[in-house]
Amino acid sequence: MAWFPVCPYWGADFLPPPVPREATVYARQMARYLDIHPINPQRRAIGQVAEILRSDGVIAYPTDSCYALGCQLGSKDGMSRIRGIRQLDDRHHLTLVCQDFAQLGQFVHVDNWVFRAIKAATPGSYTFILPATKEVPRRLQHPGKKTVGVRIPSHTVAHALLAELGEPLVSSTLLLPGREEPMTQGWEINEELGDSLEAVLDSGDCGTEPTTVIDFSGPEPEILRRGAGDTSEFE
Numbered sequence: 551m552a553w554f555p556v557c558p559y560w561g562a563d564f565l566p567p568p569v570p571r572e573a574t575v576y577a578r579q580m581a582r583y584l585d586i587h588p589i590n591p592q593r594r595a596i597g598q599v600a601e602i603l604r605s606d607g608v609i610a611y612p613t614d615s616c617y618a619l620g621c622q623l624g625s626k627d628g629m630s631r632i633r634g635i636r637q638l639d640d641r642h643h644l645t646l647v648c649q650d651f652a653q654l655g656q657f658v659h660v661d662n663w664v665f666r667a668i669k670a671a672t673p674g675s676y677t678f679i680l681p682a683t684k685e686v687p688r689r690l691q692h693p694g695k696k697t698v699g700v701r702i703p704s705h706t707v708a709h710a711l712l713a714e715l716g717e718p719l720v721s722s723t724l725l726l727p728g729r730e731e732p733m734t735q736g737w738e739i740n741e742e743l744g745d746s747l748e749a750v751l752d753s754g755d756c757g758t759e760p761t762t763v764i765d766f767s768g769p770e771p772e773i774l775r776r777g778a779g780d781t782s783e784f785e
Contacts, residue, residue, distance in 0.1 A: 580740075581609075581610075581745075581747040582602070582748065583740045583750050584599065584751050584752065585736075586612075586752065586753045588707060591710040593710075596707075596711055599611075599751060602748045603620070603625075604715075605748075606628055607621070607628070607748030608628050608635075608747050609749040610724055610736075611707065612736075612751060613647070613703045614673075614674070614778070615703075615723075615756070615761045617733055617734065617736070618721045619721060619724050620719040620720065622715070623646070623687070623717050623719070624687070625720070626687075626689065629644060629689060629690065632721075633722075635726070635746055636725065637727045640689075641693060643698065644690055644699065645721045647712065647721045648700060648712070649713055650702060654672075654700050657685050658686075658700050672701075673703055674704050674779055675704070675761045676761055676764060677701045677761040678699065678701065679765040679766060679767055680697060680767060681697055682697055697765075699763070723760045724739065734758055736751065736753070737752060740752070757778070759778040760777045762775060762776055762779035762780075771784045
């Protein structure tokens, strides 16, 4: 049986000094890096990414105009993290990336003349600003105008992911603060942002030119940004 000597000065048991605990080392959580075929996306990998999104994850994924950051529509934390990565305020539109026109129509009000103009330009490298329906969370709407950006990309991987997810992605171009051009290489995104994301989908270079942004919330279309989409039909 173990015993300890009595301390003659305090009249209490003398206990040996505690053994120092080993320092706990926490490994940095890195994003899952998935090499996705640009023409025939692997269904298993796309399914894994959809589950990451459903679990409140934030991803980087390719589109027809630059890489984008994305999260699930109902993810308040995901939207906040996207704004944090890009250092955006609440007045900057995040975009609803939709699978098709039918899905887009659930989230924005589209007049007949606007319908024809947008229909002719989609899928493509455009973002359209339109009045939001009640299906759009308030935190995603422009605080004053109650509008939201929507787009339908022309990219096989993005379409496969949207089809698997079954709802739009909340997105923003992957343009980091202080940079003049968006990031274009999946490995570079993973290296720089891997500890801020849950997944990076690499399908090769998808260019540096962002979408053309057109505001249809007023009486006449207004071109807010000239990008990859041709603006001649809107002028």
